[in-house]
Amino acid sequence: MKAVQFEYARPKDVAEAVKLLAEGGDGAKCAAGTQSLGPMLNLRVVQPTMLVDLRHIEELKAVTDAPDAVTYGACTTHAAVEDGRVPDPTGGFLREIASNIAYRPIRNRGTMGGSLVHADPAADWPSTMLLLGATMIAAGPAGRREIPVESFFSSIFETALKPGELLVGIRVPKRGAKARRAYWKFCRKTGEFPQAIGAALLDPDKGESRAVIGATLSTPILLSNAKALLAKPTDEALGAAADEAGFADDPYNRRLHAVALRRAIERLSA
């Protein structure tokens, strides 16, 4: 239960972090709250040669509120969102999500960016950001680039970040006052990773319907039949959604994910 030996570096800014990651090569690993990485280190699931601690980079803690979007620095903690210490462009939806992530001590240190790059399909921020259509802002040796959330998660625990890149921010677009969002998760115990996640978004001004199934065996899935689902969440449409999320051959999980999604959709109009 003790991590392997590793070096520790604490860069002052993003440029220095990028440099450290380049020097450290494959063995260098970004760290922030270490609320996901810590367990993996202690269990020796990951064995880095260097931790690059991003927690003291001011830029990564900053949150900017623009007319069309709010951009969260990657090191924004769950607790900051839960407590309303940062702007929430979703009318309280992000606060609700944050307040139900794990436990308060975890939320005090765990970060939005850390959860997203960890890319656990059962974590809350990946499904949430996929639902909201966020943009990931990455920095690396070749400069900065933006990655739409739809192409950010490449597999279970895998993202589109290239070696040497780090996530600096998450841009959440603003929507009209009529937009509604809802989320449902099944947890066997309060605060545990969910067994199933369903999430739905309806934006009448843009004529946009989005629906997500999370806690899959790959990535959270943005469903192709969202419009029909939100219009009428029939058992058939919900089952098709669970099939699309990879549960066609798993009756228990197919049902569980379909029900989670149905409850999220029902909450949209509650």
Added chain:
Amino acid sequence: MTKPTARISLTVNGREVSAEVEPRTHLADFLREHELLTGTNLGCEHGVCGACTLEIDGVPSRSCITYAAACDGAKVRSIEGFESDEVMEALRAAFTAEHALQCGYCTPGMLMTARDIVLRLPDADEARIRKELSGNLCRCTGYMGIVAAIRRVLADRRKAR
């Protein structure tokens, strides 16, 4: 390979501490083995059980998945640092009155979370207390007494305000 080390300076229970640590040393091991502050208990060592919960920079945190090197410059307060804390005094008395501990292993972490509930959520009802307490596992007493102790302190403070 030479053993990697990090030089850290932090405040532990109001006292300035400097040390040379292996970066892989988590905060709980640092407190227990370098500072001989054994009030912080280790249960699961992967952030689930809550036994090691203490305060870093004023907020409850898991000391088993937070590394001592990452606490360079931080203010750490372990259970030993709450001897004369008013809320903790009330909680200790309430834990005794309500039989909120048996073996006591989870108690330091339970008290940390209990204090956070009392201060952050003064109007918490039983359901909220139980939700907030879900990150601290007790494997012998159960939660009835612990919840009752927190309710007792909250009720006393509501009366006093």
